[in-house]
Amino acid sequence: MMQIEIKRIAQSRINEVDFDHLVFGRSFADHMLVADYADGAWQKVSIQPYGPLTYQPAMMSLHYGQAIFEGMKAYRSKQDEILVFRPEENFKRFNKSAVRMCMPEVPEEIFMGGLRQLLQMDKAWVPAKEGCSLYIRPFMFSTDEYVGVSPSNTYKFIIFLCPVGSYYAKPLRVRVETEYIRAAKGGVGFSKNAGNYGGSLFPTQEANKAGYDQIIWTDAATHQYVEEAGTMNLMFVVNGALVTAPTGDTILDGVTRKSVLQIAKDWGMKVEERPLSVKELVEGIQSGAVTEAFGAGTAAVIAPIQVIAFEGKDYELPARKESDFSSKVFHEINHIRLGEVADTRQWIWKV
Numbered sequence: 001m002m003q004i005e006i007k008r009i010a011q012s013r014i015n016e017v018d019f020d021h022l023v024f025g026r027s028f029a030d031h032m033l034v035a036d037y038a039d040g041a042w043q044k045v046s047i048q049p050y051g052p053l054t055y056q057p058a059m060m061s062l063h064y065g066q067a068i069f070e071g072m073k074a075y076r077s078k079q080d081e082i083l084v085f086r087p088e089e090n091f092k093r094f095n096k097s098a099v100r101m102c103m104p105e106v107p108e109e110i111f112m113g114g115l116r117q118l119l120q121m122d123k124a125w126v127p128a129k130e131g132c133s134l135y136i137r138p139f140m141f142s143t144d145e146y147v148g149v150s151p152s153n154t155y156k157f158i159i160f161l162c163p164v165g166s167y168y169a170k171p172l173r174v175r176v177e178t179e180y181i182r183a184a185k186g187g188v189g190f191s192k193n194a195g196n197y198g199g200s201l202f203p204t205q206e207a208n209k210a211g212y213d214q215i216i217w218t219d220a221a222t223h224q225y226v227e228e229a230g231t232m233n234l235m236f237v238v239n240g241a242l243v244t245a246p247t248g249d250t251i252l253d254g255v256t257r258k259s260v261l262q263i264a265k266d267w268g269m270k271v272e273e274r275p276l277s278v279k280e281l282v283e284g285i286q287s288g289a290v291t292e293a294f295g296a297g298t299a300a301v302i303a304p305i306q307v308i309a310f311e312g313k314d315y316e317l318p319a320r321k322e323s324d325f326s327s328k329v330f331h332e333i334n335h336i337r338l339g340e341v342a343d344t345r346q347w348i349w350k351v
């Protein structure tokens with residue numbers, strides 16, 4: 001068992017945070033987990049006060065982008081337990097991203113064991129208020145001081161925690177992107193590496209300027225098939241079936257996506273993981289075959305889509321109802337995450 005060295009903060013900063021007005025990703029809990037990789041092995045692991053780290057300008061990750069991350073959430077149940085939704089899935093995905101980026105895999109005892117200890121120390125930071133949670137950000141980056149393009153020999157793995165407020169998912173207006181791409185076959189779209197997000201900023205900004213909240217990414221080769229919505233997986237209800245793009249090189253294998261598909265199957269709904277063309281989508285909205293469109297991801301869980309723009313025309317989806325699949329699955333996942341229904345699928349990890 002790996003020893004974790006503990007350095008506690010002298011005075012907690014928790015009273016400086018306004019838990020009634022949390023802004024996503026702007027407040028940080030007292031401690032962070034830090035692990036160093038060097039000489040072909042994970043070396044020191046520590047939990048220490050969240051704070052600045054010092055690096056050389058030539059640190060490789062800043063130049064060539066060997067940097068990956070994950071995101072998941074911890075909740076406080078009514079029984080005052082700290083619950084995390086499917087973190088083992090994030091752990092496995094993190095190491096898939098690591099392999100693709102030529103980075104060392106993080107052992108389970110550091111990722112999961114370290115997370116448990118960190119959450120135990122900072123459990124006071126898990127908000128109790130409805131809809132709020134503690135966002136968990138594990139990440140890794142290369143740290144060699146070297147300006148040659150090659151894999152680094154040293155890395156840092158860190159987990160820090162952010163108390164976050166409830167996410168009001170107002171129905172989104174999204175635009176089908178047919179010029180820029182997020183991911184291509186053979187590329188790194190399936191990995192949560194930093195560069196994927198850097199590359200998405202400009203096209204998203206262009207869509208924002210045109211009055212849309214997000215982009216619907218299409219396939220890089222033909223721009224004919226829908227892939228993801230911003231940084232969420234994209235789902236539709238078409239003739240009563242749940243339709244989403246199959247995972248592969250270009251689709252991030254989302255934990256929320258996987259969970260929504262499983263719940264739909266358990267409810268007896270038809271699930272189709274298949275390419276959906278933009279043509280089928282817009283014709284389906286016009287004919288009434290497409291009744292729901294939504295994004296799925298950790299931040300919002302379910303983000304309903306109201307308008308889809310394609311070639312300068314807005315296609316409007318039916319108004320959202322409580323009886324919609326997306327509303328029901330949203331409530332179901334929330335109940336599971338908060339431990340309010342039986343965890344029949346073993347999705348909850350108790351700290």
Ligand SMILES: *Cc1c(COP(=O)(O)O)cnc(C)c1O
Pocket residue numbers: 071192228230231232233252253254255256257296297298299
């Ligand atoms: C993280 C992410 C998702 C959603 O994954 P979850 O595990 O459900 O949070 C979807 N698409 C992209 C591009 C992502 O980065």
